[in-house]
Amino acid sequence: MVSLQARQVFFSYLNGLVLHNINLSIKAGEMVGLLGPNGSGKTTLIKLASGVLKPKQGEIKLDGSSLRQLSRKSIARSVAVVPQHFNIPFAFTTAEVVMLGRTPFLKAFVEGSEVDRQFVASALELVSISELKERRFDELSGGERQKVVLAMALAQQPKLLLLDEPTLHLDITHQVEILELVRRLNVERGLTVMAAMHDLNLAALYFDRLILLKEGRVSADGPPAQVLTEDRIREVFSAPVRVEPHPVTGVPHIVIIPKGNDTKQP
């Protein structure tokens, strides 16, 4: 089991502060959605949590040990990332891409043992894409590719899965499929999940806890009903919306009100 803690984390790229005094604690087995407008720091926070970026100030701890003290390899043995952009310039097959997930466990000249192949096979099965394993990755559709990348991350046997907008560019079928799968892994296997999400409605449906970022600061943190209020969405996104209970599940459902209609209250 794994837990992630950020304490007084500041981060800036060359041109300005991106994250400002972030304090977070994510417990093992949680399923957390990161929300916020473009440029609010979601992707940066994912990269910090994976250790590829280091905080300028403050500290991020994974299971009590600072990420700064851990080697890349030992982080990769418990944290897997599904990045936003993913392309491979060479013609790898699906199985070869998923095998890349075993990288943190490989040693030169004994790479790809029977054990590794079993992990690859079960990751393919878990994502239900075993039939794609001989297909070339670059010939797959966007939805299929996203599943392959997810399978690759699962072949890492992670305890913490970080996803950066996993439903971006996907049709509604694949959006639901990916999120259902992630939630199933969370429920059945206790996989801790943190995912940056743009779609507020999907986030409300699939995540138990939402963290809303605004200009690099945590603006709200809690269950969907508490985070996704009309006032807060208007403030953070400056978009006119109405929030209604979802007709089936009762979680907040955000309805966008086009300009000119926003005065008409029922």
Place this chain on the structure above:
Amino acid sequence: MLSKLGRSNRLILILLLLSGGLVIALLLASAFGAVTVSLPDILKMSLNKIAVSDFSPTWRAVDETIIFQIRLPRVIGSALVGAALATAGVLFQGLLRNPMADPYIIGTSAGAALGATIAMMLPINLAFLGFGLVPVAAFLGALTTVILVYNLARVGGKTPIISMLLAGFVVSALLAAVMAFMMSMSDRFGLNLRSVYSFLMGHISVTSWIQIAIVAPLVIGGIIAARFFAFRLNAFALGEEGAAYLGIEIERDKIIILALGSLLTAAAVSISGLIGFVGLVVPHAVRLSLGPDHRLLLPASALAGAVFLVIADLLARIILIPAEIPVGIITAIIGAPFFIYLLRHTRREYAF
């Protein structure tokens, strides 16, 4: 048929086939040239040489001298150069995620050429361990340039690959200008243009076993070391960020892979000048037929590169006997049409 075999069996079979091809290429290239020595004679005199047999000579004494003193060092030298360039090509293409990369892409060629040209200009005639000043200067020129390019591209503890490509391009252009200047003023500098062209077009210039004894450990050691990085190169296919997510220490591994590729290139260049196309086309062809997995791609490319250059050098020696064509011309004449064929038939090979 091959795909039905297990992965490791397939790997072993392919490497065995390529090794067999290399043995055949080495024998053919030893047999033919200005003087032809029959294959059975070569085998017999070789067995005599290593004292496992005692055949009475059916060949002239001079044939034995030709084979052992002239031809074998050269043939083995071309195998080493081909293997080194092909391996370096795989390393650079994999690291830079650029199928158009070749061993010379970050400035080794310009550095080696300038180093060699300066050495040719100097009125010193040093020979050390069978090496004249030119190969040593080419070797050092290549490595110095890579170190310069790497440091130019380094910003805040990181060396982004795109900066490295750009720095390599700019440094190459600068060195090429210096070289063009020296060539245009060749009279004033006492520079023999013929030897400069011979270096630029590529020419296997192994004249003694001592050269092999020095270059072979570098090349073979480099190829074995490169193989240790096969699975890391696979991870680099996801880009630096993706590789980092998979636990790769990217800055450390980048510098090691770069150093290995540059060392292999510099070792090759020192005994062969600038031979083009081997480092570009061989990795391409192997990737196309066997897939992009570096665990197989690296050793298979090394062997295929050796076969390719041994055959190319054989052709360079025999097409216009007794004249010799620079081997770089042969590799380009075979390589360019082959490359065009690959481009036309494999547009799906690389995803955009």
